[in-house]
Amino acid sequence: MKITGAEIFVESLKKEGVEVLFGYPGGVIIPIFDTLYDEQKIRFVLARHEQAAAHAADGYARATGKAGVCIATSGPGATNLVTGIATAYMDSVPVVAFTGQVKTTMIGSDAFQEADITGITRPITKHNYLVKDVKDLARTIKEAFHIATTGRPGPVLVDIPVDVTMGSAEFAYPKQINLRGYKPNTDGHPLQIKKVAEAIRQARRPVIYAGGGIILSNASEELRTLAEKTSIPVTTTLLCLGGFPSDHPLSLGMPGMHGTQAANLALTECDLIVAVGARFDDRVTGKLDAFAPHARIAHLDIDPAAISKNVKVDIPVVGDARRTMEQLIAVVEPRKRNGWNDRVDAWKQEYPPTYVPSDAVIKPQYVVEQIYEATKNRETVISTEVGQNQMWAAQYYKFSRPRTLLSSGGLGTMGYGFPAAIGAQLGRPDAVVFDIAGDGSIQMNIQELATAVQERLSVNIAILNNGYLGMVRQWQDLFWNKRYSATDIEVAPDFVKLAEAYGAKGIRVTDPGKVREAIEEAIATDGPVILDFVVDREENVFPMVPAGKPISEMIGGLA
Amino acid sequence: MKKHTISALVENHFGVLASVAGLFSSRGFNIKSLSVGETEDPSISRMTIVAKGDDRILEQVMKQLNRLVDVIKVIDMTVQDYVDRELLLIKVSTSKAARSEIMEIVHVFRSRIVDISPSTMTVEVTGTEAKINAIIGMLRPFGIKEIARTGKVALLREVKG
Ligand SMILES: Cc1ncc(C[n+]2csc(CCOP(=O)(O)OP(=O)(O)O)c2C)c(N)n1
Ligand SMILES: [Mg+2]
Numbered sequence: 001m002k003i004t005g006a007e008i009f010v011e012s013l014k015k016e017g018v019e020v021l022f023g024y025p026g027g028v029i030i031p032i033f034d035t036l037y038d039e040q041k042i043r044f045v046l047a048r049h050e051q052a053a054a055h056a057a058d059g060y061a062r063a064t065g066k067a068g069v070c071i072a073t074s075g076p077g078a079t080n081l082v083t084g085i086a087t088a089y090m091d092s093v094p095v096v097a098f099t100g101q102v103k104t105t106m107i108g109s110d111a112f113q114e115a116d117i118t119g120i121t122r123p124i125t126k127h128n129y130l131v132k133d134v135k136d137l138a139r140t141i142k143e144a145f146h147i148a149t150t151g152r153p154g155p156v157l158v159d160i161p162v163d164v165t166m167g168s169a170e171f172a173y174p175k176q177i178n179l180r181g182y183k184p185n186t187d188g189h190p191l192q193i194k195k196v197a198e199a200i201r202q203a204r205r206p207v208i209y210a211g212g213g214i215i216l217s218n219a220s221e222e223l224r225t226l227a228e229k230t231s232i233p234v235t236t237t238l239l240c241l242g243g244f245p246s247d248h249p250l251s252l253g254m255p256g257m258h259g260t261q262a263a264n265l266a267l268t269e270c271d272l273i274v275a276v277g278a279r280f281d282d283r284v285t286g287k288l289d290a291f292a293p294h295a296r297i298a299h300l301d302i303d304p305a306a307i308s309k310n311v312k313v314d315i316p317v318v319g320d321a322r323r324t325m326e327q328l329i330a331v332v333e334p335r336k337r338n339g340w341n342d343r344v345d346a347w348k349q350e351y352p353p354t355y356v357p358s359d360a361v362i363k364p365q366y367v368v369e370q371i372y373e374a375t376k377n378r379e380t381v382i383s384t385e386v387g388q389n390q391m392w393a394a395q396y397y398k399f400s401r402p403r404t405l406l407s408s409g410g411l412g413t414m415g416y417g418f419p420a421a422i423g424a425q426l427g428r429p430d431a432v433v434f435d436i437a438g439d440g441s442i443q444m445n446i447q448e449l450a451t452a453v454q455e456r457l458s459v460n461i462a463i464l465n466n467g468y469l470g471m472v473r474q475w476q477d478l479f480w481n482k483r484y485s486a487t488d489i490e491v492a493p494d495f496v497k498l499a500e501a502y503g504a505k506g507i508r509v510t511d512p513g514k515v516r517e518a519i520e521e522a523i524a525t526d527g528p529v530i531l532d533f534v535v536d537r538e539e540n541v542f543p544m545v546p547a548g549k550p551i552s553e554m555i556g557g558l559a
Numbered sequence: 560m561k562k563h564t565i566s567a568l569v570e571n572h573f574g575v576l577a578s579v580a581g582l583f584s585s586r587g588f589n590i591k592s593l594s595v596g597e598t599e600d601p602s603i604s605r606m607t608i609v610a611k612g613d614d615r616i617l618e619q620v621m622k623q624l625n626r627l628v629d630v631i632k633v634i635d636m637t638v639q640d641y642v643d644r645e646l647l648l649i650k651v652s653t654s655k656a657a658r659s660e661i662m663e664i665v666h667v668f669r670s671r672i673v674d675i676s677p678s679t680m681t682v683e684v685t686g687t688e689a690k691i692n693a694i695i696g697m698l699r700p701f702g703i704k705e706i707a708r709t710g711k712v713a714l715l716r717e718v719k720g
Contacts, residue, residue: 118574122581127628130574147628181570181631305622308615 005134005165006035009098012141014041015173018069020060020426021045022053024080026073027113028162029100045426045455048447050077052419054084055445057095059420061088062406063381064427065218067149071098075113078159079120083413085155086124090410091239092216094153096144097125101161104132118159126154134167142174151184152303153216184302188319188327195315196274196298197332203272203296205340206232209255209284212239212409213277213301219322220244220402223276226325230335233344235263237278238390239409242399252344253353256284257545258391261351264551266344267292275299277321280310281410290550300324353395355539362512364388364464364535368396371434371462374519379431380404381424385417385441387471389464391541393436415444418461422448425457432523433458439465440489449502452528460522462531463495466539474540478555499530508532560611562591564636564643564713565621567606570629571597579606579630582623588612592645592710603631607643607712636713643713647684647691648673652702661701668694679704 003011009032013021020043025033036044047053050072057068072081078099088095102111118128127147129140137160144156200206214223214236220243227234227250234244235252244251253260255267267273273295278284285291291311298315299307307316317324355365371382382397383406384390390407399405406424408416421435435442442463452459464470467490476484499506505525509518515533522529542556569575576595583590591609598605610617617635624633636643653661658680665672665682668690674681684694688711695706
């Protein structure tokens with residue numbers, strides 16, 4: 001029996017186990033929405049901007065480990081997805097984005113609401129498709145999910161012209177995938193694994209540098225086993241926070257620009273880096289020439305193109321983070337603590353993250369600490385916006401479980417956190433969800449309050465309200481003679497009234513003594529809450545490595 | 560900077576050429592020539608790309624090419640033994656007097672005259688880049704009106720038994 005393209009779309013999604021779909025309708029995509037109208041198994045969540053639909057799909061994916069799915073109409077709907085897709089691409093998040101397209105016969109004619117979205121998204125998707133024949137639709141969807149979720153995950157876009165969704169074909173969801181150009185390696189080469197084990201045996205000052213690949217491949221257990229078997233200190237990047245317990249004795253915390261002194265000194269002094277699922281991003285390495293000058297580098301990564309891209313790798317291992325670490329654990333000799341471990345521990349003691357507390361004004365770091373205290377014994381997901389808020393969340397929330405931090409690392413997208421929190425809450429209904437936000441970033445997707453209210457989601461937004469585009473102001477403060485060009489945003493809405501206008505709850509906090517109680521109130525409240533924490537305006541994030549400097553040269557925050 | 564000849568077997572779909580070209584351009588890598596055509600399997604095309612660049616960047620580009628779902632196989636011919644050919648069509652101004660001289664050159668280069676008019680001759684040449692450049696050099700004094708070159712195509716040599 002033949003069914004329509006729109007029906008094939010919905011049936012295919014069900015075959016993929018999709019439970020939530022984020023999106024926004026428009027002309028050419030009406031046939032799909034018409035089919036969704038009667039669909040019971042898939043929960044459709046109407047965002048208020050397509051960018052937010054893409055971020056919500058991303059947040060859902062990061063929080064659950066499943067593919068996140070979003071859909072938008074052609075032209076402006078599709079182009080609005082772009083920032084969300086690029087965000088997912090930079091952080092290797094499995095997102096499948098569907099867009100409507102004008103009729104196949106009108107493609108290329110500058111038709112109403114036509115945009116060449118496969119052309120536009122080519123550099124920011126793992127792969128994309130324009131479906132020209134309804135007979136190819138089911139197979140394309142199957143491939144899209146497969147590509148998005150396997151190997152190094154990433155976003156895949158499927159562009160579907162309206163005559164394809166209106167057309168009809170026999171529906172048989174393919175069982176097999178045949179992609180001769182796509183066969184990701186999962187197991188590491190045994191010989192290379194042996195070389196890593198041997199390098200660990202010889203090393204006197206080893207460090208494990210763990211990245212987002214740990215979370216993506218669910219390898220936290222293996223990371224811990226490897227670290228404990230070899231007593232190697234572990235530094236976890238922003239995208240790996242929670243992938244290794246931050247209170248573990250071997251944990252060094254985050255490396256890089258706003259990382260810990262201990263992690264940066266360890267990377268600088270070490271004689272071996274075992275990098276797993278990380279990509280030597282410039283925010284981590286600082287000045288490349290001065291990065292890890294004494295170290296041999298072993299790099300375990302699923303993506304051959306990530307190896308030796310920024311730094312020359314001595315021992316490459318291509319494979320899945322979990323699998324390759326399993327292989328490594330099996331052959332590596334146990335290693336005992338030595339003087340290096342003592343040195344590293346001394347750095348940790350000497351340079352803990354610190355700030356000057358205050359009774360008079362709320363310190364943003366204090367807010368993060370209090371959110372941690374209030375949520376540490378419950379299932380919690382934290383998302384962040386971008387800027388100082390993001391770094392304070394990374395520094396002061398003690399992440400201990402994977403998939404508890406959602407943050408735009410690679411692209412650094414302001415406006416990511418709130419829709420990502422919505423996605424996370426839908427994927428993990430029992431979790432307490434907080435978006436740690438800046439007053440600038442939150443205004444980039446504030447319209448999603450309507451989505452959260454409509455879906456009755458108890459997402460909490462904690463605005464660290466400094467009246468500034470704080471991180472940019474901090475650079476101006478430190479490196480541009482305090483010339484605060486275009487960073488003062490004190491002209492802002494009253495966030496409490498704004499929350500109320502949307503039918504949510506708003507709480508303003510100006511007294512440090514009231515911080516905790518407001519957080520508890522938000523957690524206890526059904527439905528979305530905005531906590532407007534009016535914080536010390538000119539607080540800076542320390543320690544800090546100035547851009548282009550070696551990571552051993554940190555300024556500020558020294559004990 | 561070295562010149563590299565890269566051979567890529569790719570799915571014979573629309574959009575593949577754009578992805579491949581995009582990879583080179585987004586990394587500031589200049590393509591010197593590129594030729595695409597079907598292979599013995601009509602669902603697969605072969606792209607032969609000649610590009611100049613730093614070895615490290617080239618290694619990155621090869622890895623990035625391999626990462627594309629529609630790319631089946633990538634070979635850097637330059638590190639192996641291979642044969643390559645290029646096709647040239649060249650239109651030269653001729654006077655009656657010069658014609659026989661041009662025909663002599665054409666003969667020496669084992670090329671062919673494929674079109675002739677009272678004031679021009681069009682010559683077809685296949686060969687290596689060096690040969691193509693040599694004949695262009697020989698014909699230049701007569702006045703070159705137009706040139707079309709295909710860019711290189713290449714295949715690995717079989718190992719001799
Ligand atoms: C979409 C986008 N535009 C611009 C930037 C550059 N940027 C980085 S941090 C920042 C300031 C963020 O301000 P706010 O959200 O108030 O956070 P704060 O740093 O004050 O905590 C800006 C403008 C960005 N990261 N993303
Ligand atoms: Mg701010």
